[in-house]
Amino acid sequence: MTANEDVAARSPIRADRTGMFALWGANGISALGSAMTNVAVPWFILQTTGSAARTGLVATAMTLGAVLSGVLSGPLIDRFGFKRSSVLTDVASAVLIAGIPLLYAAGALPFWLILVLVFVITCMQGPGDAARYALVPGLAHRAGTTIERANGVDRTIAKATLLVGPIVGGVLIAALGPENVLYVDAVTFAASAVLIALFVHPRSHEEGAAAVAQIGRRYRADLLVGLRFVFSNGLLLSIVTVVAVANALDGSLVTVVLPVYARDIWGSPTAFGALTSAIGAGALIGAAVFGLIGHRMPRRLVFLVAGAGGALLLYGGLALTPPLGVMLLLALLGAVVAGPIVPLIFTVVQTITPADVYGRVFGALQSLSASLAPIVIAIVGFVIEGAGLVPTIVTLGAIYLVVTLGMLFNPALRRLDMDRASPLPEQTGSPATAPAPAPDRTEPVA
Numbered sequence: 001m002t003a004n005e006d007v008a009a010r011s012p013i014r015a016d017r018t019g020m021f022a023l024w025g026a027n028g029i030s031a032l033g034s035a036m037t038n039v040a041v042p043w044f045i046l047q048t049t050g051s052a053a054r055t056g057l058v059a060t061a062m063t064l065g066a067v068l069s070g071v072l073s074g075p076l077i078d079r080f081g082f083k084r085s086s087v088l089t090d091v092a093s094a095v096l097i098a099g100i101p102l103l104y105a106a107g108a109l110p111f112w113l114i115l116v117l118v119f120v121i122t123c124m125q126g127p128g129d130a131a132r133y134a135l136v137p138g139l140a141h142r143a144g145t146t147i148e149r150a151n152g153v154d155r156t157i158a159k160a161t162l163l164v165g166p167i168v169g170g171v172l173i174a175a176l177g178p179e180n181v182l183y184v185d186a187v188t189f190a191a192s193a194v195l196i197a198l199f200v201h202p203r204s205h206e207e208g209a210a211a212v213a214q215i216g217r218r219y220r221a222d223l224l225v226g227l228r229f230v231f232s233n234g235l236l237l238s239i240v241t242v243v244a245v246a247n248a249l250d251g252s253l254v255t256v257v258l259p260v261y262a263r264d265i266w267g268s269p270t271a272f273g274a275l276t277s278a279i280g281a282g283a284l285i286g287a288a289v290f291g292l293i294g295h296r297m298p299r300r301l302v303f304l305v306a307g308a309g310g311a312l313l314l315y316g317g318l319a320l321t322p323p324l325g326v327m328l329l330l331a332l333l334g335a336v337v338a339g340p341i342v343p344l345i346f347t348v349v350q351t352i353t354p355a356d357v358y359g360r361v362f363g364a365l366q367s368l369s370a371s372l373a374p375i376v377i378a379i380v381g382f383v384i385e386g387a388g389l390v391p392t393i394v395t396l397g398a399i400y401l402v403v404t405l406g407m408l409f410n411p412a413l414r415r416l417d418m419d420r421a422s423p424l425p426e427q428t429g430s431p432a433t434a435p436a437p438a439p440d441r442t443e444p445v446a
Helices: 003-048 052-080 082-105 109-142 148-175 178-197 218-231 233-266 269-295 299-317 323-340 341-352 355-369 374-387 390-407 413-419
Strands: none
Touching: 003 052, 003 082, 003 109, 003 148, 003 178, 003 233, 003 269, 052 082, 052 355, 052 374, 082 109, 082 178, 082 323, 082 355, 082 374, 109 148, 109 341, 109 355, 148 178, 148 269, 148 341, 218 233, 218 269, 218 355, 218 390, 218 413, 233 269, 233 299, 233 341, 233 374, 233 390, 233 413, 269 341, 299 323, 299 341, 299 355, 299 390, 341 355, 355 413
């Protein structure tokens, strides 16, 4: 082989790895900004209104945007392609997030407009996340790694930002004010868009359904494809049920309970950032472990132990109101235990979903997973004001344990370990033109 032939043979491998690295980087940068925003926005509302109920309403608007945009944007993601959808939504997010501090500085940011802006922002972020998740199988295949490892590294990077982002956000809030942290978040979304646009080059069969081929299809018919796929598959439906409850409880914990807890127990935004960073550090370790040995771990056992064990340590620890150092340790351990859940779920969904309907299926899963959060988060803010902080935490933890441990009796979860094969990106089988898979079908179809 000549030198030129050797370079030509190796260049596709480098290009494939570059695309995977760029995707990891884009998700990590975007998650870093979001982690700081998750500290800045609740503290900003508490600081300006002093109301846990209003903080809950803002968090509700954010989760409601995720619920609606996930399922409604699925057909559009498949039509426009995963890369284009990711870039467009990141650019829109950057503009909208920068608009919050700009309007505040101009004295033109009433509470109702905050609700509108955070709602629209999450309407953009959900589809962008779904589009990037859908790129993972093809990029992983060409990079010569397993989907478990690709998702493990991706979630490890994202969780690492939860270690750095919140504590940095807490320090910046104390030094500069919460509204200025949002400028940094806007820059991170812009950087994510640039990375995807320049360095991620998916092949045509990895980009969802071709826009030209899909242009004549009715939007409503496309919309139902993702929902029909999820509801016809007992495994996916069981997973999304647990995740919907977990997201609602964890969402209310992070956006309402923890800011109030930090204010009432420790009286400091830095303590709030430190606690959130401890959760991020634990999640980082848990995701890293899954990335290293996830392809060997029993999935059903991991799913159940991670959910129940993580909830017991975190919610139980908060209910005891220990000193900050003790609570940081408990939060760290709880997040380590729960860390493998997200990359595990991504792996399962990517394995059994056809590539040409990723957008619709991921969108449906996002919406269903977030469907309970707007209601629960809004309620939790009022419950804290009426029943008290600790009784609210105990109730949330008890619900978490009951729902998670109840899945011990769900036979559908036994199928988590029945087929651990990775999908082949070259294969597609669109349920848009064929009957949805039978509930017991677990073999990879993508």
